[in-house]
Amino acid sequence: MITQFLSQMPVLLVVLPLLAAPVCVIVHRAAPAWFIYALISWACFAIAFLLFVQVRIGGPISYILGGWPPPFGIELRLDALNMLVVLLVTGIAAIASIYARASIAAEIPRERAYLFYAALLLCLCGLLGISITGDAFNLFVFLEISSLSSYSLIAMGAKRRALLSAFQYLIMGTIGGTFLLIGIGFLYMMTGSLNMADIADRLPAVSDTRTVEAGLAFIVIGLSLKFALFPLHIWLPNAYTYAPSAVSAFIAATATKVAVYALIRFLFTVFGAAYAFGQLPLGEVLMVLAVVAMLSGSVAAIFQTDVKRLLAWSSVAQMGYIVLGLSMASATGLTAALAHIVNHGIIKGALFMAAGALFWRMRAISINDVAGLGRRMPLTAAAFVVAGLALIGVPATGGFISKWLLLEAVMEDAHYGLAAAILVSSLLSVIYIGRVVEALYFRDPADNDGKTAEAPVSMVAATWVLVGASVALGLYASPLVETAERAAAGLLGSGA
Template sequence: MIESQLPALQIVLPLLAAPLCVLLGGRRIAYLLALVVACCTFAISIALTAMVLQHGPIHYNMGNWQVPYGIEYVVDELSSFVLLFISGIGAVVMAYAPRSIDDEIPPSKRTMFYACYLLCLSGLLGMCITGDLFNVFVFLEISSLSSYALISLGRSRRAPLAAFRYLILGSVGATFILIGIGLVYHMTGTLNMADMAARLPIDHGPRTVLVAFAFLTVGLCIKMAVFPLHTWLPSAYTYAPSVVSAFIAATSTKIAVYAFIRVVYGIFTPEFALGHLSLDTALIVFALTGIFAASITAIYQENIKLLLAYSSVAQIGYMLLGISLANQAGLAGGIVHMFNHALIKCSLFLVVGCFALRLGSVHLSDWRGASKTMPWTSFAWVISGLALIGVPVTAGFVSKWMILTAVIQTGRWPVAVLMLLSSLLAVIYVWRVVETLYFSEPSEKALQAREAPLTMLLPTYLLTAATLVFGVWTLYSAGLAERAAAALLGGGL
């Protein structure tokens, strides 16, 4: 039955379609293929999530090789949830892409864009679904290498430099992760994460356990863009094409957070990582420092992409806060914030792409008074901006409230106060843009602009509406996150 092959098809479809985009040659054919494949992966992820909710975790052995000798794909509560929003974002961004790509990417490079996009999507989905730690590294590198290529396609001369900076720091992070995997394999003799968790000598084990965990943590923190290891992120988001910025901002750091959760809660256990090593205190310090430093930096940015990039660094801090609490409420809050932030930040970057198409600029001074000629695009910024701040009835409020209540439950009142203060910083940088759009005299570019095309507005408003829907109806966002957190705390993988 085809249902039994869905875990493999989730990865195989975009992986095979990527070279076909180049071989087929025509840009229109390549786009249609990429769109169909992206929509198919989203449909498969919906089916897998439904199967997990009905029958429990799915285990798929590649080539019928049994664990631990073969590679196993595992779809459980957490991986199905992440698969769902990664593939969903991939489909929405691809539907939005054509007009933006025509404006920002040269014709000769467009088929290569679709190929790299599908490779990146395949790598991200592969990281979610594999139960093999070395495969996590392999898929991480597939997504990273294709991301470098996508970023370099930006029309600015700084785009290749931004991609090169990302490549250098990404390679450092990947090297740390690979060393950590090698050390864990040396101690356990297996690469299957569930088998590894059972064999790893955590209690009074050799010092190699601590070294392996340190390498994995630092490597994943680079990939997550945790402050102060975030220096690759601002330039990568700023100089990439708008479509690439939207896709990577919504997915790449979230998948690294997912991998970190798997390592801490699925392999090394929170008792060892957050209790014995007191990593929880370090994570809280780095998270709060990153939230305030990145938010304050965002306030002073004139480039809107750069503003959103620093905002992303701050939002990663909230996810780390939830993960570091080591209780079900905090972990569920961190997981659902991955989902909510993916929707919100992708929506905001799609709005930026609309303005970039019609105004030819992403600088705040050129957006003055643009609400008069681009009212729908401007309103989308307002709604998504409110969600980013965490205003009630938006998705951003749900996850921040979950994390805040979890912090209070653990008795960390100073952390709760700092969380509330940090939201005020988001109000400032979001309001700066709103004030420019609605309460400033129109710039020359704004006067000559017209509303963004419907093919770009519809995907943008789909995500904008989702930030409101999941701010009220939380059954399939907070509900799934709570199930995933309960499963992780109840026995890892």
């Protein structure tokens, strides 16, 4: 029985949240819906951890749906690359279940909370499906599941601007999904297959055609829009700002990371590094956009007065770091990109959770509104400070590890200008994180209440779990770096 259960674990990652979502609607009540979400998210995290151990010991796992072998049937494939992403997504979802109950009770009417948890489970299903599928068309399907549920989650924000933000995201997300589907269609036209491994085998024979080149362009643009690479980032600041706090934390930590994972999977597994970065000038294009994203996102963050909007613009900059690493198509660059996917996901989740806890207390989240809360909410404020230091890249945090790897990658190729851009962007992050810290600790509060009143224990505890995870990855980075190195080697064709 146990052996049979273990053999079905890959598909359970997708099936459990997919089946649990309609159950939340059927129960029609907030408390049972939250319990279902918490149970499923923690179950998925446990399954992900067991699969991670299996992949680390025994290598990639292939799961065949319906008994039809690939390329005719649908394959779920788990390796060092996507297990990093799966662990991140399920871990954030599990921690979010602790955080969400009190946060959502304060921001969403109780009669609609069950719909929130149903949509969150569908989003989790879509993100995990993108991460583990070996089929290009099913990747698109799961991407749309996660996107449609994200639009609904963002629209549940308390302010009317949430509806406009969700609509803007819907328009941009639909364009991105359409571009991705067209690109996959072009690949199917030339190879007659939708299985990624099979497409990779057949593609070299037709890689010099305009159709394949156009397919690559459509896929890159479509997925770049999904993870908000400059200049396709317009939807992101409003979406993160006006979504409920739990949604901002979950999506910021996972959705863009899964989309950039999908791009890495297509570029290195399907097209191959030699074609995408050798025959075509894709590396140079992505490198330029990454540097512009790093600098423009950081500068824009400095001038924000809303803490969540500041963090949203920071995400634009941080995605630049990830894209810069993958654009070099080197082992060290890819290792840095993959490590930063995990590190930034944890850090940004912690920062948005801390911001949500501040919002829970003040019902507002501008820098002026949080003035003096460092003394009244010491645990929440301290969590924001430590996570902010990790975002900057201070030693003993996860952010330092991935930025150090990225600096190593650019110095290997003597890209001194890129190293300068990384340092400048990091210095700019000191300024915008420093603005919030200055307001928390060095300004007088707007009222004369003077009472210490932390957010609910569950919200503070969840935030500190992520902060602790970032510090742990900074102090003991070997498992993350080794797994990222194995994934990078597999992508570049030198081992799995």
